[in-house]
Amino acid sequence: MEIKIALVGLGNVGKEFIKLIEERRDLIENRYGINVKTVSIIGRQVSIHDERGLNLNSIINSMDSRKGLQQLPYPVKSGGYQGIKASNADIVVEATPTDLNTGEPGLTNIKTALSSGKHVVSLTKGPFVVAYSEIMKLAASNNLLVKFSGATAAALPTMDVADYCLVGTNIKRIEGILNGTTNYILTRMTADKIPFKKALETAKKLGIAEPDPTLDIKGYDTAAKLAILCNAVYGTEIMIKDMPIEGIDTIDISDIHRASQEGLVYKLLGRAFKEDERVYAEVRLVKLPQHHPLASVNSTTKAIRYETDTMGEIFVTGGASSPTGAASAALKDTINIAREFTRGS
Amino acid sequence: MEIKIALVGLGNVGKEFIKLIEERRDLIENRYGINVKTVSIIGRQVSIHDERGLNLNSIINSMDSRKGLQQLPYPVKSGGYQGIKASNADIVVEATPTDLNTGEPGLTNIKTALSSGKHVVSLTKGPFVVAYSEIMKLAASNNLLVKFSGATAAALPTMDVADYCLVGTNIKRIEGILNGTTNYILTRMTADKIPFKKALETAKKLGIAEPDPTLDIKGYDTAAKLAILCNAVYGTEIMIKDMPIEGIDTIDISDIHRASQEGLVYKLLGRAFKEDERVYAEVRLVKLPQHHPLASVNSTTKAIRYETDTMGEIFVTGGASSPTGAASAALKDTINIAREFTRGS
Numbered sequence: 001m002e003i004k005i006a007l008v009g010l011g012n013v014g015k016e017f018i019k020l021i022e023e024r025r026d027l028i029e030n031r032y033g034i035n036v037k038t039v040s041i042i043g044r045q046v047s048i049h050d051e052r053g054l055n056l057n058s059i060i061n062s063m064d065s066r067k068g069l070q071q072l073p074y075p076v077k078s079g080g081y082q083g084i085k086a087s088n089a090d091i092v093v094e095a096t097p098t099d100l101n102t103g104e105p106g107l108t109n110i111k112t113a114l115s116s117g118k119h120v121v122s123l124t125k126g127p128f129v130v131a132y133s134e135i136m137k138l139a140a141s142n143n144l145l146v147k148f149s150g151a152t153a154a155a156l157p158t159m160d161v162a163d164y165c166l167v168g169t170n171i172k173r174i175e176g177i178l179n180g181t182t183n184y185i186l187t188r189m190t191a192d193k194i195p196f197k198k199a200l201e202t203a204k205k206l207g208i209a210e211p212d213p214t215l216d217i218k219g220y221d222t223a224a225k226l227a228i229l230c231n232a233v234y235g236t237e238i239m240i241k242d243m244p245i246e247g248i249d250t251i252d253i254s255d256i257h258r259a260s261q262e263g264l265v266y267k268l269l270g271r272a273f274k275e276d277e278r279v280y281a282e283v284r285l286v287k288l289p290q291h292h293p294l295a296s297v298n299s300t301t302k303a304i305r306y307e308t309d310t311m312g313e314i315f316v317t318g319g320a321s322s323p324t325g326a327a328s329a330a331l332k333d334t335i336n337i338a339r340e341f342t343r344g345s
Numbered sequence: 346m347e348i349k350i351a352l353v354g355l356g357n358v359g360k361e362f363i364k365l366i367e368e369r370r371d372l373i374e375n376r377y378g379i380n381v382k383t384v385s386i387i388g389r390q391v392s393i394h395d396e397r398g399l400n401l402n403s404i405i406n407s408m409d410s411r412k413g414l415q416q417l418p419y420p421v422k423s424g425g426y427q428g429i430k431a432s433n434a435d436i437v438v439e440a441t442p443t444d445l446n447t448g449e450p451g452l453t454n455i456k457t458a459l460s461s462g463k464h465v466v467s468l469t470k471g472p473f474v475v476a477y478s479e480i481m482k483l484a485a486s487n488n489l490l491v492k493f494s495g496a497t498a499a500a501l502p503t504m505d506v507a508d509y510c511l512v513g514t515n516i517k518r519i520e521g522i523l524n525g526t527t528n529y530i531l532t533r534m535t536a537d538k539i540p541f542k543k544a545l546e547t548a549k550k551l552g553i554a555e556p557d558p559t560l561d562i563k564g565y566d567t568a569a570k571l572a573i574l575c576n577a578v579y580g581t582e583i584m585i586k587d588m589p590i591e592g593i594d595t596i597d598i599s600d601i602h603r604a605s606q607e608g609l610v611y612k613l614l615g616r617a618f619k620e621d622e623r624v625y626a627e628v629r630l631v632k633l634p635q636h637h638p639l640a641s642v643n644s645t646t647k648a649i650r651y652e653t654d655t656m657g658e659i660f661v662t663g664g665a666s667s668p669t670g671a672a673s674a675a676l677k678d679t680i681n682i683a684r685e686f687t688r689g690s
Contacts, residue, residue, distance in 0.1 A: 020655065024513060032512075155656040157510035164509050165502035167377075167684075168369060168676045235376075293662075296641075310365065310673035311500040312665030317638075320657030328655035331513040339512075340685050 003338045006040035006087040009095035016327035022056040034338045040087035047083030048074035081112040094122040103130030114138045121333040123150030125224045132231040147333035154329040155319030156302045162233050169308035173273040178225040180300035180321040181209045181216040182248045182268045187298045195253045218247035219283040226270035234279045245283040259287050265295040348683045351385035351432040354440035361672035367401040379683045385432035392428030393419035426457040439467040448475030459483045466678040468495030470569045477576040492678035499674040500664030501647045507578050514653035518618040523570040525645035525666040526554045526561040527593045527613045532643045540598045563592035564628040571615035579624045590628040604632050610640045
């Protein structure tokens with residue numbers, strides 16, 4: 001079966017996604033019977049399309065040499081949501097930068113995709129933080145699927161575990177280390193006894209922290225992922241502004257040192273539970289005893305723990321924290337949507 | 346959408362499955378839009394059927410009081426595979442006892458289900474150890490799904506993580522603690538410094554070890570689960586007889602004591618990897634350093650670790666080791682089959 005894809009957004013992860021899909025073409029066809037064809041690449045200003053499938057190799061080369069989409073031998077159309085409208089893709093992969101306040105441009109892109117009959121795979125958090133139920137209702141009313149592993153810790157399966165592996169259980173509690181950058185900084189502060197600023201500098205040098213790391217170190221990235229997970233798991237819309245949120249920039253090396261002496265480890269946790277139909281969610285910098293499963297999750301590694309009623313506790317850790325890991329999560333969502341929609345039809 | 350279910354096998358897990366499905370009827374309908382109806386209960390000798398849905402409460406009471414299916418106010422038909430033929434279920438839940446040598450009666454039951462147009466959820470390992478590719482080919486040629494979480498560590502998601510969360514990656518290595526009974530015994534021997542026989546007795550008293558624990562302690566249960574995972578992940582048929590298999594009954598308390606002094610922990614691992622199109626799989630009693638993620642998986646808890654090429658390593662642990670946990674895994678498979686087959690149709 002043939003699946004036509006449109007990619008929106010040409011950042012690092014978008015590029016990795018195109019490379020991965022080109023490299024895995026045979027694997028995807030042989031293993032899952034899916035013939036993936038990338039028919040549209042959509043930037044902010046312009047988009048290119050070819051119903052027979054774009055030549056991804058030349059596009060990858062052009063992106064690597066920082067030439068724009070205009071330089072390629074394809075007729076150019078409008079970019080952004082107009083490019084999505086113009087595409088005849090089955091699945092839109094949304095990979096524009098995240099804005100946690102407005103959700104844009106991802107939100108308009110996703111609504112446009114769903115309104116024009118296209119499934120959505122999102123690497124962008126903003127839309128789901130701002131308008132989770134609106135998006136899901138729009139998808140349901142059009143009999144379309146929306147998957148967003150790339151927006152909820154990517155290669156660490158958080159959504160998939162809740163939505164597929166734990167189906168039919170009641171999830172009583174969610175707890176996780178959902179941000180690699182802050183976990184890296186805390187790990188360095190603990191292991192090497194260096195202050196926050198120095199650990200942050202190192203993280204920046206290694207490309208782990210972004211040039212402006214505010215969203216990570218203030219806890220907002222963790223809060224965004226937790227909010228999306230809560231919305232998906234508990235079916236209640238929680239906004240970031242409704243959560244108590246702590247960051248890691250207030251912690252002093254002496255606090256960490258004192259905790260170590262007591263056998264405790266500082267971790268930035270996203271936590272949520274449901275009681276009497278109300279969902280409580282928070283991002284907290286907490287001291288964990290060393291035998292706690294989250295205490296030994298170090299460096300850029302992330303982890304999640306679900307407490308259920310009939311399956312006990314499930315703890316998942318790992319997943320590459322890299323553009324390839326994120327692209328691979330989007331590829332997974334793409335294949336799973338394709339598989340689910342070809343069953344029974 | 347309505348989904349009609351047939352349960353084959355009335356052991357502890359079968360009973361728990363019926364209780365769970367009755368208790369979760371509203372949850373399944375509200376959350377997933379699936380109206381589950383149990384239309385057949387199939388024992389070894391006899392079966393009962395009702396297209397409008399059996400009265401599960403009276404069946405549960407009858408099972409609890411050890412009365413047979415014959416005592417119930419339903420006409421009785423033949424049991425076993427003939428009961429499956431006679432059923433008009435959409436999904437057959439296979440919960441008969443496991444035989445790792447012949448795969449029967451599960452194998453004939455599953456083939457009968459698939460040949461008569463019914464999806465399969467299996468809690469039984471035997472059929473997949475004996476005839477994995479035969480079953481999968483039969484399912485594919487009839488456009489039917491087969492899921493077997495209950496045969497591959499149940500509430501610990503092993504198959505689902507490989508087949509859903511890691512879709513599109515290449516799994517380079519599989520490594521896991523796949524048997525709760527042996528892990529419990531090793532944990533007690535290590536922590537309480539008691540010999541194998543005493544730890545086994547305790548496990549029997551607590552209902553953790555079966556009256557005849559041979560399959561567990563000789564490593565065959567681990568081998569069976571590993572073989573099924575290998576067949577599913579690598580697409581090559583591996584038989585238990587092709588694997589080097591160690592058990593835990595040869596280990597002496599002095600070995601464990603000596604390892605502890607060296608900072609090492611004994612664990613029974615199932616391990617597999619693929620190289621040059623050949624799959625290598627084995628069950629080994631190995632000494633792990635204490636910081637190894639599998640070293641701190643204790644008591645009846647199980648765990649699995651996948652090494653992938655594009656998503657890094659994924660480590661999963663937990664999952665209730667109980668009839669309820671197993672029944673819940675079968676319920677999950679049932680719901681996931683129902684969801685996959687209603688998409689797109």
